[in-house]
Amino acid sequence: MxxxxxxxxxxxxxxxxxxxxxxxxxxxxxxxxxxxxxxxxxxxxxxxxxxxxxxxxxxxxxxxxxxxxxxxxxxxxxxxxxxxxxxxxxxxxxGRALSRSSALLEAQASRWANRRTRLEVARAMYRLRFPEEDPSGLSRLELLGHEGKRVRDCYRQQAERTGVRWRGRQYVPGDFTAGDAPNQAVTAAGQCMYGVAHAVVAALGCSTGLGFVHSGHELSFVLDIADLYKTDIGIPVAFDVAAEGDHDIGSRTRRALRDAINRTRLLDRCVNDIKQLLVPEGESSDGENDDRVTLQSDRDAAVAAGKNYADEMTW
Known part of the structure; x- marks a missing residue:
């Protein structure tokens, strides 16, 4: 061996x-x-x-x-x-990226660095979460307000659907047991979704810290991506688990969420969503799967690495 x-x-x-x-x-x-x-x-x-x-x-x-x-x-x-x-x-x-290419990372950095395109990506994220609503023209603060209302409505709707009593979101950082059963389930589901989103972001070679909605944290982009599936998968699964009883909430939520992720093919969806957000339809993503190194030259041109360019200079 x-x-x-x-x-x-x-x-x-x-x-x-x-x-x-x-x-x-x-x-x-x-x-x-x-x-x-x-x-x-x-x-x-x-x-x-x-x-x-x-x-x-x-x-x-x-x-x-x-x-x-x-x-x-x-x-x-x-x-x-x-x-x-x-x-x-x-x-x-x-983790380590599955791709050796920096194409998606460069696309992410380019869209993040421009204030206009950063807002466009934030609006596109909102549109992925709530496709029946058009966020065009909404400011950052308006996006946050609309998102907050939709999440609050989701909690209420899931409580009505499952018959679980909901007293509002209560989470004490570092103290999982501080919340009631539905809050514990929501917290456990959220933590799992962060882990899954982190795995996909890292595997694609993107930066975990360059977020378009969240900011100022090393996992800002991970939080952005995990939130895309909060109202669609995470919260409904959490309320289903809470409706079955308040025993062993953490492990039951993880198992239920695992099954939901497999059933909905979330990893496939997550990969496609990230690529679409960073490289919208119509733009090129050439080189995404390349395993090669190039050198930057003038006018954004890339030249081959492993070559001495001294002879090409006019001294």
Missing amino acids: TTVAQRHASSPRELTRVAERISFLYLERCVVHRDDNAITAEDADGTSHIPAATIGTLLLGPGTRITHQAMSVLAESGAAVAWVGEQGVRYYAG
């Missing part, structure tokens, strides 16, 4: 597309190690083998330990890793 150091890094075409991966996998009270290109989870019941390239986000709950080699193969596979606290509250995530 070859050593880890002798294995070559997988090319983008050798890796499983993010849209075809398991949305997230939750582990707790086990040791995570590596066996060839799979990770292993070992606990009192034995050892399970999990192909690293099929994972979108690995959620590591209480009592987990992970080895350096396991982290190495997860990073090479483009999987995000989240260390999750009790009941899934708080996490730290990282």
